Amino acid sequence: MKLLLITLLFISPVAFAKKKVIYKYKEYEKFDLGDLEIKGSIVAPGDLSVKERRRKTFERNLLQRKSFDREMIQDIKFLR
Amino acid sequence: MKCFLLFLLAFYLMPLQAKVETKTQRDPVLYKAIKNYNNQNYFTALDELARQYKYKTPPKKVQKILKMLVLKTGTYYFNTYNDLELRKLKIPTTDLIMAKRNLYLKKFKYVHRRLQSIPVSNRLFPEALLVKATAYHFDKQYNKAVKVFKMCAKEAEKRKDVEEKKLKNYFSVIQESCIINIARLYFKQGEFEKAIRHYEDVPKTSIQWPYILLEKAWSYYYLGNYNRSLGLLITYRSPLLESYFMPEAEVLKALNYYQLCLYPDALSIIDRFYKEYKPKSEALKKVLTSQGEDLYFYKLMFKPIVDSEKEHRFLRNLITQVSRRVKYSLDLKSLYAINTEIFHDHKDANMEKLLSSQRDIKEQINHYVKVSMYKFINETHKLSKDMFNLKLEVLAKQRDLVYKRESLQTQRARGSDKNVERKPYQEQWEFNNAFWADELGDYSFGLESNCKVKTQRKRR
Numbered sequence: 110m111k112l113l114l115i116t117l118l119f120i121s122p123v124a125f126a127k128k129k130v131i132y133k134y135k136e137y138e139k140f141d142l143g144d145l146e147i148k149g150s151i152v153a154p155g156d157l158s159v160k161e162r163r164r165k166t167f168e169r170n171l172l173q174r175k176s177f178d179r180e181m182i183q184d185i186k187f188l189r
Numbered sequence: 190m191k192c193f194l195l196f197l198l199a200f201y202l203m204p205l206q207a208k209v210e211t212k213t214q215r216d217p218v219l220y221k222a223i224k225n226y227n228n229q230n231y232f233t234a235l236d237e238l239a240r241q242y243k244y245k246t247p248p249k250k251v252q253k254i255l256k257m258l259v260l261k262t263g264t265y266y267f268n269t270y271n272d273l274e275l276r277k278l279k280i281p282t283t284d285l286i287m288a289k290r291n292l293y294l295k296k297f298k299y300v301h302r303r304l305q306s307i308p309v310s311n312r313l314f315p316e317a318l319l320v321k322a323t324a325y326h327f328d329k330q331y332n333k334a335v336k337v338f339k340m341c342a343k344e345a346e347k348r349k350d351v352e353e354k355k356l357k358n359y360f361s362v363i364q365e366s367c368i369i370n371i372a373r374l375y376f377k378q379g380e381f382e383k384a385i386r387h388y389e390d391v392p393k394t395s396i397q398w399p400y401i402l403l404e405k406a407w408s409y410y411y412l413g414n415y416n417r418s419l420g421l422l423i424t425y426r427s428p429l430l431e432s433y434f435m436p437e438a439e440v441l442k443a444l445n446y447y448q449l450c451l452y453p454d455a456l457s458i459i460d461r462f463y464k465e466y467k468p469k470s471e472a473l474k475k476v477l478t479s480q481g482e483d484l485y486f487y488k489l490m491f492k493p494i495v496d497s498e499k500e501h502r503f504l505r506n507l508i509t510q511v512s513r514r515v516k517y518s519l520d521l522k523s524l525y526a527i528n529t530e531i532f533h534d535h536k537d538a539n540m541e542k543l544l545s546s547q548r549d550i551k552e553q554i555n556h557y558v559k560v561s562m563y564k565f566i567n568e569t570h571k572l573s574k575d576m577f578n579l580k581l582e583v584l585a586k587q588r589d590l591v592y593k594r595e596s597l598q599t600q601r602a603r604g605s606d607k608n609v610e611r612k613p614y615q616e617q618w619e620f621n622n623a624f625w626a627d628e629l630g631d632y633s634f635g636l637e638s639n640c641k642v643k644t645q646r647k648r649r
Contacts (some may be wrong), residue, residue, distance in 0.1 A: 169582045171447075172440050172575040174407045176377040180400075181323055184366050185289060187516045188316060188359075189264050 219251055225537055226254065231261040232530055232546055233539040239266065239278070246277050255280045260312070263523035265550055281307045281317075288320050292327070300324040315345035315363045322367065326374055334374055341367040355518055358396070362515050365397050373404070381408040393630060396513050399425075399433040402630055406441055414610050415445040420632035427624035432506040436466050436569045443579055450597055450640040452583050459580045462573070470569035473503050477562060486562070487555035490517075503565075511561045517554070524550045597639045604635035 218241045225234035235258040238251060247255065259266075259282045267275060267286055275283040288303035300320065307317045318341035325334035345364035351357055372387035388405045391398055402421050409418035422442050425433060439462045446455035482488070489497060490508060498505045511517055527547045530538060590596060610633075611617060618628060 169578045169585075171444065171579055171582060172437075172572070177373040177404055178327070178377070180404075181326065181370055181373060182293065184369075185292070185320060185323060187514050188362070188366075189516055189519050 219254070221537075222251075222254060222258075226258065228535050228537060229533060230530060230535050230538045231258055232266075232527055232543055233537065234258055235262050235266055236539060236542050236546075242278060243274050244277055246279050252278075252280050256282070262526060263519055265520060265523045265553060266546070268553070269549075279306065281311045281313050285313050285317055285320065288317070288324075292320055292324050295327060297324045297328045309344075312348070315341050315348065315360065315367075318344060319363055319367055319370075323370065326370070331374055331378065335371055338367045338371045338374070355522060358518070359515055361395065362397065365391050365395050369397060369401055369404075372401075376404065376408055379411075381412045384408045393627070398630070399430050403435055403438050403441070405630075406438070410441060410445060410448075413448075415449050415638075416608060416634040416636055417610065419445045419634040419636070421630060423632055423634075424624075424629050427629055429624065429626060429629065432509040434503075434506060436462070436470075436565075436572045439466065440572050440575050440579070443576065447579060447583055449636055449638050450586075451636065452587055452597075455583050456580065459576050459583070462576050466569055467573050469503050470566050473562075474566050476504065477559075477566075484551055484555045486558035487551050490554070490558060504562075507562055507565060508558075511558055516557065520550060520554050520557070524554070598641050605637065606635055608635040608637050609633050 218237055222234040222238045225231075225237070235255070238247070238255055238258070241247075242251060242255075255278065259280070264282050264286065267278075267283055270283070270286075272287060272290065275287050284303045284306055288300045291297070291299040291303065301324065304317045304321050307314055311317075318337055322334045322337035322341055325331075325337060342364045345360045345367065349357055349360045349364070351360070368387055368390050372384040375381070375384040375387065385405060385408050388401050388408070391401055402424055406418045406421040409415075409421065419442060422438050422445075424430060425435065425438050439458060443455045443458040443462070446452075446458060489504070490512060494505060497508060524547065527543060527550065531540070531543050531547065534540075606617075609617070615631070620632070
């Protein structure tokens with residue numbers, strides 16, 4: 110038992126030590142864009158078309174009468 | 190013997206003298222006021238009592254005399270009193286003044302509190318109900334407002350059977366104001382049919398009737414009955430209503446034509462507004478601002494028609510409008526009462542106070558007339574902006590038609606019976622180039638809406 114423990118004590122740093130990874134990038138890479146192929150289908154119409162947008166109309170503030178509250182007060186003021 | 194008799198007489202008269210003395214000593218101001226009242230020195234009596242009880246509540250007896258005095262002098266005396274001074278007096282007149290002030294400040298709770306103390310038997314009760322109902326209206330308690338307005342109309346009608354013409358007019362105005370306010374309340378809620386029904390309860394003989402024509406026309410406008418609206422507005426062109434010219438009526442007329450897509454008609458109304466009303470109102474402004482004379486507006490009211498018309502035609506019309514208002518009549522009544530007291534020249538009359546009161550009321554009338562006139566000028570100025578907006582809108586509509594290669598139906602008749610909407614109770618008569626007094630306010634146009642668009646063929 111003792112022996113097992115001593116062995117484990119010696120082995121563990123070796124077992125858990127991180128392995129040093131070295132990344133190496135390519136120094137030069139060439140892309141041939143003309144050779145690339147995209148898979149799919151064309152959905153746009155062949156001829157040029159522009160969808161007509163609805164013209165925004167700005168309505169001017171025309172005179173409105175929501176109440177005659179002002180006249181009600183005025184009538185009382187005009188009494189005396 | 191003679192000596193004995195004199196002694197006896199003096200002995201008998203002594204308690205009587207003492208009684209008079211104690212009465213005078215107990216409340217000398219009241220005693221003096223009663224004496225002045227009996228001598229027809231009403232303003233002097235009111236001034237003495239009001240000054241004595243400025244900051245303390247007068248006893249019931251004094252309150253009663255104050256009420257009697259106010260009937261003779263009018264309420265104008267208390268117009269310059271502040272709330273603190275008025276609060277203690279506790280008479281219906283001052284309570285009503287305070288309630289009104291609170292209404293203008295939108296303090297509705299205090300309006301009701303002040304009006305509580307006005308008894309049903311008091312002459313001011315219908316007016317108090319008018320103020321109370323208006324407070325409910327502004328407080329958005331519409332059901333209560335309608336109920337009180339109806340009560341007000343009923344109470345005012347009960348009191349109309351009085352001999353004095355001015356008082357009769359006063360109660361008529363209160364009654365009609367209450368009916369009109371019910372209509373206004375429904376208008377605010379968008380119930381235009383109901384509003385029209387109440388406007389129609391106001392008789393054509395009423396001094397308020399010319400003003401409500403415009404309000405009724407607005408109701409028809411919102412109901413989409415543009416022909417009836419135009420018909421009501423044309424009433425202002427009748428010779429009988431010449432003095433009632435309202436710039437807002439012109440804007441509404443143009444709006445009606447605009448809604449009927451009768452753009453040339455709308456433009457002609459707009460152009461007439463700019464050619465007629467605006468320059469005239471500006472000229473009137475010049476006339477009014479150039480006057481530096483003391484009490485110019487007060488004096489204007491008493492100028493002969495020929496003279497005031499020479500200055501400006503609008504001026505004469507405005508004077509007529511102002512002179513028909515109740516406030517003006519009541520202020521004038523108070524002024525005449527002061528003048529009578531001055532000429533009466535009683536030895537106990539406070540002449541200094543009377544002359545200052547006379548000046549004061551003249552200034553009040555001057556201010557009231559001035560405000561009324563400037564209000565007209567300002568309104569015209571404000572409405573000219575609305576007219577300009579409408580003009581731009583009409584021009585934009587016409588431009589759009591050109592852009593879309595469309596046109597409105599031009600081959601149409603100017604009017605037809607079939608375009609006139611009529612209620613079962615509305616009669617129909619033909620217009621033969623003459624206005625009859627009894628048919629005023631019942632006109633309707635018969636124009637067809639021109640809003641149907643005709644598409645033009647595209648040119649190749």
